[in-house]
Amino acid sequence: MEAGWIKYLRSLPNTELLGDDAAVIGSSLITVDMLTEGVDFILAETSPLLIGRKALAVNLSDIAAMGGIPRWIFTAVALPAGSLVLPQDMITPDTFAPDILAKAIFAGMQPLIDKYGLILAGGDTNTWDGGLVISVTVIGEVSPFGIFRRSGCQPRDKIIVTGQLGGSILGHQFLFEPRISEALYLNRHSAVHAAMDISDGLTLDLSRMLTESGRLGATLYETQIPVSSDAVKLSLQTGRSPLEHSLSDGEDFELLLSVEPNEAVRLLTQQPLMPQYGVRLYEIGEITAESGMRLRRADASLQSIEPKGFEH
Amino acid sequence: MEAGWIKYLRSLPNTELLGDDAAVIGSSLITVDMLTEGVDFILAETSPLLIGRKALAVNLSDIAAMGGIPRWIFTAVALPAGSLVLPQDMITPDTFAPDILAKAIFAGMQPLIDKYGLILAGGDTNTWDGGLVISVTVIGEVSPFGIFRRSGCQPRDKIIVTGQLGGSILGHQFLFEPRISEALYLNRHSAVHAAMDISDGLTLDLSRMLTESGRLGATLYETQIPVSSDAVKLSLQTGRSPLEHSLSDGEDFELLLSVEPNEAVRLLTQQPLMPQYGVRLYEIGEITAESGMRLRRADASLQSIEPKGFEH
Numbered sequence: 001m002e003a004g005w006i007k008y009l010r011s012l013p014n015t016e017l018l019g020d021d022a023a024v025i026g027s028s029l030i031t032v033d034m035l036t037e038g039v040d041f042i043l044a045e046t047s048p049l050l051i052g053r054k055a056l057a058v059n060l061s062d063i064a065a066m067g068g069i070p071r072w073i074f075t076a077v078a079l080p081a082g083s084l085v086l087p088q089d090m091i092t093p094d095t096f097a098p099d100i101l102a103k104a105i106f107a108g109m110q111p112l113i114d115k116y117g118l119i120l121a122g123g124d125t126n127t128w129d130g131g132l133v134i135s136v137t138v139i140g141e142v143s144p145f146g147i148f149r150r151s152g153c154q155p156r157d158k159i160i161v162t163g164q165l166g167g168s169i170l171g172h173q174f175l176f177e178p179r180i181s182e183a184l185y186l187n188r189h190s191a192v193h194a195a196m197d198i199s200d201g202l203t204l205d206l207s208r209m210l211t212e213s214g215r216l217g218a219t220l221y222e223t224q225i226p227v228s229s230d231a232v233k234l235s236l237q238t239g240r241s242p243l244e245h246s247l248s249d250g251e252d253f254e255l256l257l258s259v260e261p262n263e264a265v266r267l268l269t270q271q272p273l274m275p276q277y278g279v280r281l282y283e284i285g286e287i288t289a290e291s292g293m294r295l296r297r298a299d300a301s302l303q304s305i306e307p308k309g310f311e312h
Numbered sequence: 313m314e315a316g317w318i319k320y321l322r323s324l325p326n327t328e329l330l331g332d333d334a335a336v337i338g339s340s341l342i343t344v345d346m347l348t349e350g351v352d353f354i355l356a357e358t359s360p361l362l363i364g365r366k367a368l369a370v371n372l373s374d375i376a377a378m379g380g381i382p383r384w385i386f387t388a389v390a391l392p393a394g395s396l397v398l399p400q401d402m403i404t405p406d407t408f409a410p411d412i413l414a415k416a417i418f419a420g421m422q423p424l425i426d427k428y429g430l431i432l433a434g435g436d437t438n439t440w441d442g443g444l445v446i447s448v449t450v451i452g453e454v455s456p457f458g459i460f461r462r463s464g465c466q467p468r469d470k471i472i473v474t475g476q477l478g479g480s481i482l483g484h485q486f487l488f489e490p491r492i493s494e495a496l497y498l499n500r501h502s503a504v505h506a507a508m509d510i511s512d513g514l515t516l517d518l519s520r521m522l523t524e525s526g527r528l529g530a531t532l533y534e535t536q537i538p539v540s541s542d543a544v545k546l547s548l549q550t551g552r553s554p555l556e557h558s559l560s561d562g563e564d565f566e567l568l569l570s571v572e573p574n575e576a577v578r579l580l581t582q583q584p585l586m587p588q589y590g591v592r593l594y595e596i597g598e599i600t601a602e603s604g605m606r607l608r609r610a611d612a613s614l615q616s617i618e619p620k621g622f623e624h
Contacts, residue, residue, distance in 0.1 A: 008415070009418070009435075012418065012422070012432065013422075013425075013426070014425050014429075014430060014431055014432060015431065015432040015433075016431050016433050017432070017433070017434060022434070023384070023386070023433040023434040025383075025433065025451065028340070030384070030386060030433065030434065030449070030451065031434065032386040032387075032388050032435055032436055032449055033388070033436050034388035034389070034390060034436045034438055034445075034447060036390045036438050036440040036442065036445075037440070037442065038440055038441050038442070039438060039439075039440045039441075071337075072335070072337055072342070074335070074342060074344040074449065075344075076344050076345070076346035076388075076447040077346070078346060078348045103320070106324065110324070110325075113325075113326050114325070114326065117326070118326060119326055119327065119328050120321060120324065120326060120327040120328070120329070121327075121328050121329070121335040121337065121342065122329060122334070122335040122342065122343070122344060123321075123344055124344055124345050124346045126348050126351065127351075128348040128349070128350055128351045128443070129350050129351075129443075130348065130349065130350070130442045130443040130445070131440070131441075131442040131443075133390050133442070133445045133447075135344075135346060135388040135436070135445075135447035137344055137386065137449045139337065139342065
C-alpha cells in the first residue's frame with residue numbers, strides 16, 4: 001500500500017498498520033496483494049499461467065520480506081465474462097472462456113504451491129463485466145528466529161540486495177523467484193537489522209524503510225548498484241540510463257536488507273546464499289544518521305537523490 | 313465459492329477446502345469475499361458508504377456462520393480511475409475521485425469495525441482503468457465453544473433461520489446485520505448441529521449444507537417460511553410469488569441452522585435471541601434421511617423442489 005494511504009488509514013481509529021510487508025498477528029504473518037489488468041499485466045499479451053504465478057509470487061515475496069514461512073493461500077478472482085482475449089491455443093468451442101482463464105491462473109500458481117508446500121484453503125471466484133482482478137491472501141508463520149521489519153535500520157548498517165535490479169518489465173516481473181528460502185537462511189544464520197522487498201523501486205522502497213526506521217538517511221554507491229542486463233536493454237528503448245532504471249524500476253522483488261557492518265562484511269565475503277540458491281549478495285550502500293538519500297559517484301562526490309518508483 | 317469451483321479446486325493437489333463459510337487454521341477462522349461492480353452493487357445508484365459496509369458485512373456473516381469471533385480485517389480495493397459516477401454531493405473540484413471513493417468505502421466499514429472491535433491490519437489499494445472491486449479478508453477466532461460447520465446435519469433435526477427471507481435486493485442486501493452476536497450466543501448456549509449463512513438463496517444454500525452432511529434431504533414447511541415484506545413488494549414487480557422469492561433470493565445473510573429436535577423446541581419456545589438482539593428464530597422445516605428437498609404444502613401434500621438461487 002502506498003505511503004499516502006497508509007498515513008490516512010493510520011489516522012482512522014482501530015487500525016494497526018506497521019508499514020511492514022505483512023501484518024503480524026500472534027505467530028502468523030498475513031499479506032494481501034491485488035493485481036489488476038492493465039496495471040500489473042496486459043491480459044492479451046501475457047499467459048494467464050504467468051499472471052497466476054505473479055499474483056501468488058508477489059505475496060510470497062512479502063512473507064520473505066518478513067523472514068517468515070508461507071503456509072496457506074486464499075484467492076479472490078474477478079473474471080471477465082465478455083470480450084475475453086486469450087492466446088488462440090487456449091480456446092476450444094466447448095469451453096467457457098472465464099473457466100479456462102481461471103484454471104490457467106490456478107495452474108500458474110501450482111509450481112510455487114508445490115515448491116513451498118502451500119495449502120490452498122479458500123477463496124471467492126466471480127464473473128463480471130469487467131477486467132481480470134486477482135487478490136491473493138497468504139498466511140504464513142513467523143520464523144522461530146524472529147521477524148524482519150522495516151523499522152530496524154541503524155546508522156552505519158550496510159545496505160545489501162539479493163540480486164540485480166531494473167528492467168523487470170521485460171520479463172522478470174513474471175518470472176522472479178520470491179526470496180523465501182534466502183530470507184529464512186539469513187534469518188537463521190545472520191543478524192539482519194531491517195528488511196523489505198523491492199516492489200516499487202529501489203530508492204522509493206529504501207526511502208520507506210528509512211522513514212520507518214525514524215528519519216535515517218542512506219548513501220548509495222553508484223558503482224556498486226547491480227545493474228541488470230534488462231535495465232541496460234530497457235535503457236536503449238527509453239533513453240534513460242541503465243542506472244536510473246536500477247534505482248527506480250518496480251517489481252525487482254529482491255530483498256533490501258540493512259545489516260550490521262561487520263556481519264555485512266562476512267556475508268559479502270562468504271556469499272552463503274551462492275552454493276544452495278545461486279543468489280549473490282550485493283552491497284549497494286550504507287545507512288546514515290543524516291536523513292535524505294545521496295548517491296556517491298565514482299569520483300567520491302555526493303549527489304542528493306529523490307525517491308523514485310511506482311506509486312499505486 | 314460456487315459448487316463447481318469448489319469441486320475443481322478440491323481436485324487439485326495441496327487444497328483443503330472443507331466447503332464451510334470460512335477456513336479453519338488452528339484456532340483462526342479465515343474468510344475472503346470479493347464484491348464486483350455491476351454484480352454486487354451498481355456504483356452509480358449506491359452510496360459508497362453502503363458498498364464499503366457490505367464488503368465487510370458479507371465476510372462477518374461468514375464468521376458468524378462458523379460461530380466465531382471476528383478480529384482483524386484486510387482490504388484489497390481496485391478503484392476506477394476514470395469516468396467515475398459518484399453522487400453529486402460527494403464531488404468537489406479539488407479532490408481526486410478515487411480518493412473520495414476509497415475514503416467513503418472505509419467510512420462505510422467503520423460502524424461495523426467499531427461495533428465488533430475489529431482491527432484494520434493491512435491491505436492493498438490500487439487505481440486502475442476498470443470498475444470498482446473490493447476484496448475483504450477477515451481473520452477471526454474459533455469460539456471456545458466450538459465451530460459451526462455445514463457438515464453436521466442429522467435426520468430429524470429442525471431447520472431454523474434467524475430472520476425473514478427474500479427481496480433483499482430492495483435494500484436488505486446493504487443494510488443487513490451480520491449475525492455475529494446471535495451465532496456466538498447460540499454457540500455458547502445451545503446445541504447446533506450445523507450452520508451456514510444464507511448468501512445465495514435458501515434452497516441453494518440448504519442443498520449445499522445437505523451435500524456437505526452426506527446426501528441428506530430436507531422438508532420445508534410452506535406455511536412456515538418467514539416471507540419478508542420485501543419479498544412481497546418484489547413479487548409485485550416480478551410476477552413471481554413472494555414464497556418463490558423467499559426460497560431463492562440471495563443475500564438474506566440470515567443464519568441457516570440444523571438443530572437437534574428437542575433443543576429446537578426449546579429455542580423456538582423461549583426465543584432467547586429476542587430480548588437482547590430483537591432476533592426471532594423461525595422453524596422452517598426438518599432434515600430427512602431421504603435425499604432431495606421437498607415442500608410440505610398447507611394440505612400436507614409434498615412437492616419436490618430444486619435448489620434455486622444465485623450462482624456466481
